[in-house]
Amino acid sequence: xxxxxxxxxxxxxxxxxxxxxxxxxxxxxxxxxxxxxxxxxxxxxxxxxxxxxxxxxxxxxxxxxxxxxxxxxxxxxxxxxxxxxxxxxxxxxxxxxxxxxxxxxxxxxxxxxxxxxxxxxxxxxxxxxxxxxxxxxxxxxxxxxxxxxxxxxxxxxxxxxxxxxxxxxxxxxxxxxxxxxxxxxxxxxxxxxxxxxxxxxxxxxxxxxxxxxxxxxxxxxxxxxxxxxxxxxxxxxxxxxxxxxxxxxxxxxxxxxxxxxxxxxxxxxxxxxxxxxxxxxxxxxxxxxxxxxxxxxxxxxxxxxxxxxxxxxxxxxxxxxxxxxxxxxxxxxxxxxxxxxxxxxxxxxxxxxxxxxxxxxxxxxxxxxxxxxxxxxxxxxxx
Amino acid sequence: xxxxxxxxxxxxxxxxxxxxxxxxxxxxxxxxxxxxxxxxxxxxxxxxxxxxxxxxxxxxxxxxxxxxxxxxxxxxxxxxxxxxxxxxxxxxxxxxxxxxxxxxxxxxxxxxxxxxxxxxxxxxxxxxxxxxxxxxxxxxxxxxxxxxxxxxxxxxxxxxxxxxxxxxxxxxxxxxxxxxxxxxxxxxxxxxxxxxxxxxxxxxxxxxxxxxxxxxxxxxxxxxxxxxxxxxxxxxxxxxxxxxxxxxxxxxxxxxxxxxxxxxxxxxxxxxxxxxxxxxxxxxxxxxxxxxxxxxxxxxxxxxxxxxxxxxxxxxxxxxxxxxxxxxxxxxxxxxxxxxxxxxxxxxxxxxxxxxxxxxxxxxxxxxxxxxxxxxxxxxxxx
Numbered sequence: 001x002x003x004x005x006x007x008x009x010x011x012x013x014x015x016x017x018x019x020x021x022x023x024x025x026x027x028x029x030x031x032x033x034x035x036x037x038x039x040x041x042x043x044x045x046x047x048x049x050x051x052x053x054x055x056x057x058x059x060x061x062x063x064x065x066x067x068x069x070x071x072x073x074x075x076x077x078x079x080x081x082x083x084x085x086x087x088x089x090x091x092x093x094x095x096x097x098x099x100x101x102x103x104x105x106x107x108x109x110x111x112x113x114x115x116x117x118x119x120x121x122x123x124x125x126x127x128x129x130x131x132x133x134x135x136x137x138x139x140x141x142x143x144x145x146x147x148x149x150x151x152x153x154x155x156x157x158x159x160x161x162x163x164x165x166x167x168x169x170x171x172x173x174x175x176x177x178x179x180x181x182x183x184x185x186x187x188x189x190x191x192x193x194x195x196x197x198x199x200x201x202x203x204x205x206x207x208x209x210x211x212x213x214x215x216x217x218x219x220x221x222x223x224x225x226x227x228x229x230x231x232x233x234x235x236x237x238x239x240x241x242x243x244x245x246x247x248x249x250x251x252x253x254x255x256x257x258x259x260x261x262x263x264x265x266x267x268x269x270x271x272x273x274x275x276x277x278x279x280x281x282x283x284x285x286x287x288x289x290x291x292x293x294x295x296x297x298x299x300x301x302x303x304x305x306x307x308x309x310x311x312x313x314x315x316x317x318x319x320x321x322x323x324x325x326x327x328x329x330x331x332x333x334x335x336x337x338x339x340x341x342x343x344x345x346x347x348x349x350x351x352x353x354x355x356x357x358x359x360x361x362x363x364x365x366x367x368x369x370x371x372x373x374x375x376x377x378x379x380x381x382x383x
Numbered sequence: 384x385x386x387x388x389x390x391x392x393x394x395x396x397x398x399x400x401x402x403x404x405x406x407x408x409x410x411x412x413x414x415x416x417x418x419x420x421x422x423x424x425x426x427x428x429x430x431x432x433x434x435x436x437x438x439x440x441x442x443x444x445x446x447x448x449x450x451x452x453x454x455x456x457x458x459x460x461x462x463x464x465x466x467x468x469x470x471x472x473x474x475x476x477x478x479x480x481x482x483x484x485x486x487x488x489x490x491x492x493x494x495x496x497x498x499x500x501x502x503x504x505x506x507x508x509x510x511x512x513x514x515x516x517x518x519x520x521x522x523x524x525x526x527x528x529x530x531x532x533x534x535x536x537x538x539x540x541x542x543x544x545x546x547x548x549x550x551x552x553x554x555x556x557x558x559x560x561x562x563x564x565x566x567x568x569x570x571x572x573x574x575x576x577x578x579x580x581x582x583x584x585x586x587x588x589x590x591x592x593x594x595x596x597x598x599x600x601x602x603x604x605x606x607x608x609x610x611x612x613x614x615x616x617x618x619x620x621x622x623x624x625x626x627x628x629x630x631x632x633x634x635x636x637x638x639x640x641x642x643x644x645x646x647x648x649x650x651x652x653x654x655x656x657x658x659x660x661x662x663x664x665x666x667x668x669x670x671x672x673x674x675x676x677x678x679x680x681x682x683x684x685x686x687x688x689x690x691x692x693x694x695x696x697x698x699x700x701x702x703x704x705x706x707x708x709x710x711x712x713x714x715x716x717x718x719x720x721x722x723x724x725x726x727x728x729x730x731x732x733x734x735x736x737x738x739x740x741x742x743x744x745x746x747x748x749x750x751x752x753x754x755x756x757x758x759x760x761x762x763x764x765x766x
Contacts, residue, residue: 096746102602103746104595110742113694152595154540154617157571166566169602175566183549183558184578188540188571191598195567212487212535215574219485219552234537311496359493363479363486 018194019097022146025137026094033087044074045086048135048283055282057331062275062291064331066135066282073132084118085129093133096148100169102192104152105130135283143287145192145243155189155240157214157232160223162248165197179229184219186232193244200252205229207237207245207293209260209270213355213366222367226375229254236270242288245274249292256290257381259371262298263315263352264322267343268330271295276332295382296374300346303353306370311360312351323347336383401577402480405529408520409477416470427457428469431518431666438665440714445658445674447714449518449665456515467501468512476516479531483552485575487535488513518666526670528575528626538572538623540597540615543606545631548580562612567602569615576627583635588612590620590628590676592643592653596738596749605750609758612637619653625671628657632675639673640764642754645681646698646735647705650726651713654678659715678765679757683729686736689753694743695734706730719766 033043047070048054054067075083092111096102103111109126112119120126134144144150158164164177164187174197179187190196206228208214214232217223223230229248233241249256258274260266275293277285303312315323323343326333333339346352358366374380416426430453431437437450458466475494479485486494492509495502503509517527527533541547547560547570557580562570573579589611591597597615600606606613612631616624632639641657643649658676660668686695698706706726709716716722729735741749757763 101746102599103742104593104598104739106593106595106737106739107599107742107746110694110737110740111746113740113743150595150598152593154537154594154615155568157537164566164568166568169567169604175564177565177568181558182560182570183547184552184573184575185538185547185549185560186571186573187565188569190567190569190602191594192567210487210489210535211537211574212489212533215485215487215533216490219573221552232537311493354489354493356487356489357493357496359486359490360496363484363490363494 018142018146021140022097022137022142023094025140025142026090026097029090029136030087042075043083044072045083046070046136047073047132048139050131050135050283055279057276057335059335063277063285063289064279064282065285066138081118082129085112085115085120085126086133088112088115088118089126089129089133093147093149102148102150104150104191106152108149131283138283138286141286143194143243143284145194148192150191151239152191153238153240154234155191155193155238155244156234157186157188157211158229158244159186159214159218160229161200161202161227162229163199165199167195180224184215186214186218189240189244191240193240193247196244196247198248198251200229200248200254201227202229202252202254203227205231205245205249205254205256206296207231207233207256207258207274209233209235209266209355213259216363217367220364220367222371225367226371233260233270233274237274239284239288242274242290245290245293246288249290254292256293257296257375257378258293259296259355260298261352261354262300262303262346263354264319264326264343264346266298267295267339268322268326268333272326272330272332294378297370298353298355298357299380299382300342300349302370303349303351306358306361308353308357308360309351311357312349312353315347315350315352319352320347338382342382401525401529404523405480405520405525406477408523408525409473409480412473412519413470425458426466427455428466429453429519430456430515431522433514433518433666438662440659440718442718446660446668446672447662447665448668449521464501465512468495468498468503468509469516471495471498471501472509472512472516476530476532480529485531485533487533487574489535491532514666521666521669524669526577526626526667528577531575533574534622535574536621536623537617538574538576538621538627539617540569540571540594541612541627542569542597542601543612544583544585544610545612546582548582550578563607567598569597569601572623572627574623576623576630579627579630581631581634583612583631583637584610585612585635585637586610588614588628588632588637588639589679590614590616590639590641590657592616592618592649592738596642599746600750603747603750605754608750609754616643616653616657620657622667622671625657625673628673628676629671632673637675639676640679640758640761641676642679642738643681644735644737645683645686645729646737647702647709647726647729649681650678650722651705651709651716655709655713655715677761680753681736681738681740682763682765683725683732686732686734689741689744691736691740691743692734694740695732695736698730698733698735702735703730721765725765 036043049069109123162179277289419426432452492506545562660672
């Protein structure tokens with residue numbers, strides 16, 4: 001059974017009442033189930049259809065979005081186990097909100113080991129139920145982190161013109177972390193960032209693909225010279241890093257300039273995921289996409305403009321397939337002729353260039369020449 | 384041609400004169416080459432043999448150690464390219480020491496693109512030359528980081544009872560990073576830690592395998608209750624994390640308690656690498672191994688002691704092979720009958736248990752019960 005729901009709004013939600021809304025979401029489902037049973041009827045939970053057939057892209061919204069198609073999970077002999085697991089997981093979430101605690105997805109799986117017959121047999125089973133709940137919560141503007149289920153993956157690192165404000169978990173007093181004052185080290189983003197506040201006079205955020213480049217710009221205090229915040233993505237940014245960038249740029253109205261390798265992976269996997277989200281987790285893109293992101297480089301034209309021809313590598317089959325997919329099948333790139341042209345230019349050149357290839361002209365060419373020239377002409381950034 | 388060199392000492396070197404010693408090492412090689420050429424003879428560079436046949440383990444030293452066998456690389460028609468590359472890379476290192484700069488291994492490869500005919504064709508080529516230089520430098524107690532070649536990989540995260548002291552790169556003034564004051568975030572270890580100082584009253588360091596467990600113990604301020612420092616390894620610890628732990632524990636005379644999954648990977652790949660180093664990079668173990676490490680858990684006997692039987696997973700073929708390798712072929716485990724017995728016990732049980740499996744008894748069982756009981760009986764830790 002499928003039907004339509006009213007359109008929901010984007011991911012703009014104040015922090016203060018989030019816990020109350022999360023509990024209301026959980027209690028709402030539980031109450032409906034309880035009332036139905038009390039009437040002697042079979043209870044039902046609405047679940048969103050999460051397949052790609054229910055995903056669309058609207059350039060004005062700026063992210064790959066889950067559609068409104070949903071199905072009902074009614075209690076039957078066949079669904080009794082997953083029905084019970086859904087309610088148990090919701091109850092666990094409610095307990096964590098009330099206790100100001102959290103569970104990684106792995107821990108949530110292990111917690112079930114005390115649930116008797118409805119315990120999860122393996123984590124893919126618990127992840128699937130969690131995804132159902134997450135999609136449902138997204139209708140209320142609530143992310144999985146609000147349900148207190150955190151990813152196990154590491155957040156990125158941050159340095160530069162930013163003070164992060166984090167309430168002390170015991171006293172509630174504000175802890176201020178000054179990212180200008182961490183030496184050659186950096187601030188490691190926690191697994192949930194919903195509770196963080198920000199103070200900054202920076203002009204922009206520079207989101208960097210490789211840890212090596214981040215270390216170079218941090219050690220040389222590039223953030224001071226350029227009045228910016230450095231964020232190390234270390235490849236495709238994790239969920240925590242994406243949400244951190246989203247909240248930071250929303251709250252402080254800052255642009256994010258993305259500095260990654262010039263290859264289809266850098267364009268389609270790193271940049272597009274950061275800016276518009278991913279197709280196979282569309283229900284969370286509203287929280288994680290960073291519409292203010294722009295592509296600083298390395299752009300295909302930079303290979304000629306900066307004489308990097310002999311520091312490139314040939315595109316391999318995977319690169320070419322990824323490029324063709326981006327040109328032909330990706331609704332994000334389809335919305336931007338500049339991107340199609342740039343990717344076609346790279347394919348025609350038949351090479352890729354890493355951001356560290358700029359070291360050909362000296363280790364600090366990137367800081368002394370490349371980035372200042374780029375930043376002086378922001379209209380050249382790809383959208 | 385192979386011969387023997389005098390025994391060198393361990394990795395104990397003061398920071399102040401390291402740059403001078405690094406430059407002396409580079410100038411020494413260059414001068415000998417120069418003098419030989421001036422005499423009209425063919426120049427030679429001594430290279431250590433880095434194969435496993437030149438690796439041994441001495442429990443008193445506590446790490447897998449490169450032997451003394453070396454070979455000579457004499458300038459010939461066949462070696463001219465690698466000979467020139469070795470000298471060029473040494474010169475790059477010298478420039479970086481003098482300019483207080485560094486290069487990732489990837490950047491070092493790209494820097495060569497301006498070397499004309501002796502440029503590196505790919506990074507494995509530059510890495511091999513760098514390994515030769517690194518092995519040579521290790522004879523002088525100098526690590527690759529002292530040569531200013533850094534790994535690209537991320538350092539781990541740190542929270543708790545520690546102040547890291549990092550000289551300001553411009554002024555030299557000491558920057559103090561208080562790891563008690565980073566909220567739910569953490570201190571991200573930089574790619575080189577040679578310049579760092581430490582102040583702490585902690586009783587021990589807890590080195591944690593998973594990011595999820597680290598986040599739990601940090602959010603709940605376990606480090607305060609237990610008076611310790613938390614370090615997130617995120618799997619096998621990176622070079623920077625291992626060196627950080629080594630320097631911290633050497634300087635402050637602190638034990639490291641390792642808290643990882645109960646499986647052959649946790650024992651042999653994570654713990655053994657942390658404590659004794661790895662067999663295929665034996666020339667660097669003297670700098671990176673952490674002899675003060677002890678194995679807190681999860682130990683095979685914990686599966687019964689803490690009732691985790693129904694939260695385990697069966698050992699797969701890879702696990703069993705890894706366990707058998709550890710029992711039969713690993714000089715580290717061979718030195719400790721307790722370890723052989725523990726691994727045999729796990730193989731007999733036929734299961735593995737993750738550290739997050741403790742969540743079966745509640746999310747905070749690990750903090751409220753498991754860790755306090757373990758820490759009250761340190762003699763039960765595996766060596």
